Amino acid sequence: MDVKHIHFIGFDLGHGQTALASIPTHASARLEILEINNKKVQTTAFKRSDDGKIATGDRAFNSVVEPPNQLCIAFKKRATSEPEYRKNMQEYYYSTLQHLQETNQVPQWHDRVIIIGCPSEWKQKERESYQELFSNPQFPKPEVVSESRAALLHVMEQQGKTLTKADLDDGAVLVIDCGSSTTDFTIIHGWNSEEPLKDFGEDLGASYFDEEIFKYSVEQNEDAANLIALIQANANLVPIMKYLCRQAKEKYFDAPDDFAEDNVSVGYRRIGNTIFEPLVNGVLMNQLIHQPLANSQYSWIQTFQNLLQRAKNEITTRGYSLRAILLTGGASRMGFIRESIKQIFLQENPEIKFQQDPEPEFSVASGLARWGRRRYLIESFRENTKRVFDEEMPELIEKHSSEFLDILIPKLMDTVIPLFVIPGLFDWKQGKFETTEVLQKQIKQQTNQWLQTSEGIELIASVGNEWWHKGVGKEFLFFIDPLCRKHDVPTGSMDLKIPFRSESFFDPEFPFPIPLEPLVRFIGYIIFWVIVWALPLGGPIIAAFITFFAKDEVDKFIDLSIKKINMPKLLRTTVNDTEIESLDLKRHEIANKTREMISSDDKAMKNITSQILKHLRTEVEKKADEASRFIQ
Incomplete structure (x- = not known):
């Protein structure tokens, strides 16, 4: 089965910004950042005209929007049934997808899969509601994935990456996603784990500073009363002013030392006969960072540090060591965020890896696209591996099953003959077993029990590996x-260097089906011939006669009669001890005979083949899981 040619689109619909990325399934695929209005990152905003037209992103701020037209910004939140919220989210989402098609970045949708991000602490029902919100027959139904996991995947695929898969498997990785409206913490252990160890977050985002800068700038405006009146007359002015405030905040955090006292300059906006200009400097920002939040005794930075301490306690409580921290999200560039992380974590444990996402604007969108591709290729790889195993392996194992017996039987005889057969024959000679049938059952039981010991299990595993x-x-x-x-898995990754593991054979209810019947039947032959040769005078003559003229009858006699006969002790004593002990020297002969008998037994061979397939299937599935980790 070939890998389908599908493109995976990561849609990062953030509270502050929107970005999209696309990657195809084919081998060595390259990620592409899709553009909205010729820009790779756009403000999450749109303008709705009274004629129904929609302008998305930064274009919405190109001119003052007069009622009844609407300018919408910062409208993303958890899915609700609120009509205005649903209308805003859907129109923005659909308009963005239509733009991709109109600009021929997505010529058609039948071979596209859309993955949209959400805060990692959202519960399953919230994710399902979010998925339903964006479902439209015109476009593929989106899948909803945690933004923090997507950001981690993106960062781990970058050139010169610091974080590795080993960090996730050996300990815990903390992903801190500082966004415009929320700050989310995700603790992850294990590269392939579907569920994180812990997800939590807070409505604590960088938009808080936008709001405070906006309020302060309006209050300090020379014509504040007139400006407030204009805002009350046209609510569409507020998003425009907040947009300027956000730009000023971002410019400040790019180089805070440059604006310790002087205001950041990002231009101004003429509103009626009044000028609005955002006021941002180090003095104001320091005040905003440390003032108590609404309905809280803690400031922004104190709340963030409390969340860091909670994450630290969660990791310690679960018994994991923190191997690495990834800081991502649009707000991650605020310097006091990094300093707080260093204070809580790195001062105490400087060996913890710390990586700040170098491209937070694209991180989630790129990671979402990669997540979709990786998940598809993993599922396809596992499915195709299973198909190959089901279709090709039975014939391959059957073709080589005789070689398996060539290795197994001699090694098995090396144990069974000295430990169970020879001592059993001496016990039979002494009358401890009434019949050889009872002796045969005893040897079979002892052998089966031994095969379930660590030594026996190790023997089967070593034979299988050889x-x-x-x-x-x-x-x-x-x-x-x-x-x-075809699946971007390095060639040789499925090389089963140790396909048979001893622990996988320990199953008392379903022991490995070593067919012992040929062995115990051969014991019947040994006893029969020992008795025949022990007969006075006529032994050699009778033996020769039987060998040439009555072999089939002897086989039948051994299978049906001799093993049930309780021979007199006197007759048993005629069996020479040396003859019994000499069996240890005949292991090779006994092994060859036993192997011939097993090879001619179709049922026995099918049982062995099925068990080999069973254990190989388990190992192949494990190896497929391991190999899928290489898929990027």
Whole structure:
């Protein structure tokens, strides 16, 4: 089955900004940042005209919007049934997708998958409501994925990356996503884990500063009364003014030392006969950072530090060591964020890796697209691996099953004959077993019990590995390596160097089906011939006669009669001890005979083949999971 040619679109609809990225499924695919109005990142805003036309992104601020037209900004939040909220979110989302099609960045939708992000602490019902909100027959139904996990995936694929898959598998990674409206904390352990160890967050975002700067700038305006009157007459002025305040805030945090006392300059906006200009400097920002939040005794920075301490306690309580911290999100460039992280975590444990996302604007969108591609390729790889295993492996194992017996039977005889057969025959000679049938059952039981010991299990595993590496494994890779190349899995990743693990064979209810019937039947032969040769004078003559003229009858006699006969002790004593002990020297002969009997037993061979397939399937599935970690 070939890999379908699909494009995965990551849609980061943030409270402050929007970005989109796309990546196809084919091998060595390159990520592409999609553009909205010729820009890779746009403000999450739109203008709705009374004729129904929609202008999205920064274009919405190009002119003053007069009622009844509407200018909408900062409208993203958890999915609700509120009509105005649903209308704003849907129109913005659909208009953005239509723009991609109109600009031929997405020629058609039938081969596209959309993945949209959400705060990591959203519950499943909230995610389902969010998905339903954006469902429209005109476009693919979007999938909803945690923004923090997407950001982590994006950062781990960058050139010169600091964070690795080993960091996730060996300990915990803390992802801190500081956005415009929320700050989310996600604690992750394990590269392939579907669920994080802990998700939590707070409605604590950089838009708080936009609001405070806006209020302060209006209050300090030379014509404040007139400005407030104009705002009351046209609510569309507020988003324009807040947009300027956001630009001033971002410019300040790009170089705070340059604006310790002087105001940031981002221009002004003429509103009626009044000028509005945002006022931002170091003195004001220091005040905003440390003043108590509304309905709280804590400031912005104190609240953030409390959340950091909570994350630290969560990791410690779960018994994990923190290996790395990833700071992402549009607000991550605020300097006091980094300093707080260093104070809470890095001063005490400087060995913790700390990485700040170098491209927070694209991080989530890129990670969402990569997440979609990676998940598809993993599922496709596992499905195709299973198909190859089901279709090719049974024939391959059956073709080499005799080689498995060639290795197994001699090693098994090396244990069974000295430990169980020879002592059992001496016990039979002494009359401890009434019949050889009872002796045979005893040997079979002892052998089965031994096979369930660590030594027996290790024997089967070592036999399986020796058999695998003699050639079966190479033929297996002949089928698997092409799948690896199609799914961006490095060739050779599915090389099962130890396909048979001893612990996987320990199952008392379903022991590995070593067919012991040929062995115990051969014991019947041994006893029969020992007795025949022990007969006075006529032994050799009778033996020769039986060998040439009555072999089938002897087989039948051994299977049906001799094993049930309770021989007199006197007759048993005629069996020479040396003859019994000599069996230890005949292991090779006994092994060959046993192997011939097993090979001719279709049922026994099918049981062995099915068990080999069962254990190989488990290992192949494990290896497929491991190999899928290489998919980027």
